[in-house]
Amino acid sequence: MGRNIGYGGTAPRVPGSVVIDLGRRMNRILNIDAENASCLVEPGVSYFALYEEIQRQKLPLWIDTPDVGGGSVLGNAIDRGVGYTPYGDHFANHCGLEIVLPNGELLRTGMGSLPGKDGVDNPTWQSFQPAYGPYSDGIFSQSNFGIVVRMGMWLMPETGHQSYLITFPRDEDFPAIIEAIRPLAQQRVLGNIPQLRHVIQELATTAQPKSAFHSSPGPIPRETIRQHASCLPVGDVSWVFYGTQYGDAASISSQLSLIEGAFAAIPGAKLRLPSDLPPEHYLHSRVSVCSGVPVLRELDWLNWVPNAAHLFFSPIVPTRGRDAQAVHDIVVRLHAKYGFDLLPTLCVAGREMHYIVNIVYDRASVDEKRRAAALMREMIAETAAEGYGEYRTHILFADMVARTYSWGDNALMRFNETIKDALDPNGILAPGRNGIWPKRFRGKGWEILGTEVEDALDGKGIGPSLS
Numbered sequence: 001m002g003r004n005i006g007y008g009g010t011a012p013r014v015p016g017s018v019v020i021d022l023g024r025r026m027n028r029i030l031n032i033d034a035e036n037a038s039c040l041v042e043p044g045v046s047y048f049a050l051y052e053e054i055q056r057q058k059l060p061l062w063i064d065t066p067d068v069g070g071g072s073v074l075g076n077a078i079d080r081g082v083g084y085t086p087y088g089d090h091f092a093n094h095c096g097l098e099i100v101l102p103n104g105e106l107l108r109t110g111m112g113s114l115p116g117k118d119g120v121d122n123p124t125w126q127s128f129q130p131a132y133g134p135y136s137d138g139i140f141s142q143s144n145f146g147i148v149v150r151m152g153m154w155l156m157p158e159t160g161h162q163s164y165l166i167t168f169p170r171d172e173d174f175p176a177i178i179e180a181i182r183p184l185a186q187q188r189v190l191g192n193i194p195q196l197r198h199v200i201q202e203l204a205t206t207a208q209p210k211s212a213f214h215s216s217p218g219p220i221p222r223e224t225i226r227q228h229a230s231c232l233p234v235g236d237v238s239w240v241f242y243g244t245q246y247g248d249a250a251s252i253s254s255q256l257s258l259i260e261g262a263f264a265a266i267p268g269a270k271l272r273l274p275s276d277l278p279p280e281h282y283l284h285s286r287v288s289v290c291s292g293v294p295v296l297r298e299l300d301w302l303n304w305v306p307n308a309a310h311l312f313f314s315p316i317v318p319t320r321g322r323d324a325q326a327v328h329d330i331v332v333r334l335h336a337k338y339g340f341d342l343l344p345t346l347c348v349a350g351r352e353m354h355y356i357v358n359i360v361y362d363r364a365s366v367d368e369k370r371r372a373a374a375l376m377r378e379m380i381a382e383t384a385a386e387g388y389g390e391y392r393t394h395i396l397f398a399d400m401v402a403r404t405y406s407w408g409d410n411a412l413m414r415f416n417e418t419i420k421d422a423l424d425p426n427g428i429l430a431p432g433r434n435g436i437w438p439k440r441f442r443g444k445g446w447e448i449l450g451t452e453v454e455d456a457l458d459g460k461g462i463g464p465s466l467s
């Protein structure tokens, strides 16, 4: 559907490309199987459309939506996006693909490759992911090896749920908070992938512009955040943990006691439920997202600056205090260097976390755009030097990020190129996507590296013309 905002939107990487809008007419929900708790969708099915169809049929099923529900169920999963119910790892919860290969052939993966009786779809296509032989689905995620035209997704049977937030008063407790989350996540006490946000996001999610809090140029000072936060419902705190527990009332209550007990190790930690907060507080929107109801509220914090556009910086970091602190220190220092407010949202699992930074900038300002790009480049390079890599990136940074995955003399990229050339010998499908260039483009200077990113923003061109 092309709503990959922060990671490239609808833009193709090579000028002159034909953009295939799968969202407009390939928008059928082909099946919802209530017994199997699964669905089969085309690329143009949005989270809202799937949610509404399930409501219309009155089925006791949840979808799993990212923070913004306007995108494509299939597109987000194929880009390995995330959501916030127990089914939040979207690619891990897909089951079966149908793909148009670059040579025009149609391929079904998983159990779908075994024909069903009398020409119908195999009845276990949405029940078992790998089937027989190599599991090939992964190579069609974040790649340019094929166009996925059907995808099966598992749906979660609806259940009781309780969202909550926990505030922590001191900035410096950040590594201790991560240490406290790890065992709770590994033991699966935490019901979903929780988010850890800095209190600056409490200001931003009021949907008020930054100018309502701070009128001078440059980043908003910590002391100013403190003053304004003290007038907001959560008060003068530092980090805010947003979680949700699932099950019946008794089990949620015992889970919450365990969680409260674990976080009590951090002085001043305080748990609040939605009923403790006014109706406009952001926690109420998390109640929706974390129980499979798509919303658009998350877009509110893009009011932070005028003409806001944004870039996501999303390194994968071990769920360990010292690693979290190492990445945080780099990010804090570089945001100060380039003059941006730091708006972090960390999605924390048991063994890794997506440390997601949202760089919000004024897209009418050439200077801000250049600084945002330079900040991205420097964060990618510095964190990679410490061993942390991005899970997903904007198309402008695809070559740079791809090059950070260079182990074994770029063995992974050489492997990807081998597959690309075999499946797409004419190099027609999304050249350069995720840094994978087909043979006909390779070695001809198409990669965007270093300050070429900023030059591309200035409209100075992004590569040689094909001879």
Ligand SMILES: Cc1cc2nc3c(=O)[nH]c(=O)nc-3n(C[C@H](O)[C@H](O)[C@H](O)COP(=O)(O)OP(=O)(O)OC[C@H]3O[C@@H](n4cnc5c(N)ncnc54)[C@H](O)[C@@H]3O)c2cc1C
Pocket: 001, 002, 003, 004, 005, 006, 008, 009, 010, 022, 043, 066, 067, 068, 070, 071, 072, 073, 074, 075, 076, 078, 079, 080, 081, 082, 083, 146, 147, 148, 149, 298, 299, 433
């Ligand atoms: C405020 C805000 C919050 C966000 N929160 C989240 C979040 O919580 N989780 C999250 O995951 N994202 C988040 N995003 C990022 C993004 O908006 C979503 O991931 C969104 O769902 C992606 O848009 P889409 O589904 O239209 O993707 P698309 O643009 O359709 O797809 C993404 C990419 O996948 C590839 N692709 C898509 N369809 C196909 C296909 N049929 N075959 C082959 N390749 C294909 C394309 O290369 C495309 O560029 C957020 C963005 C904003 C602005």
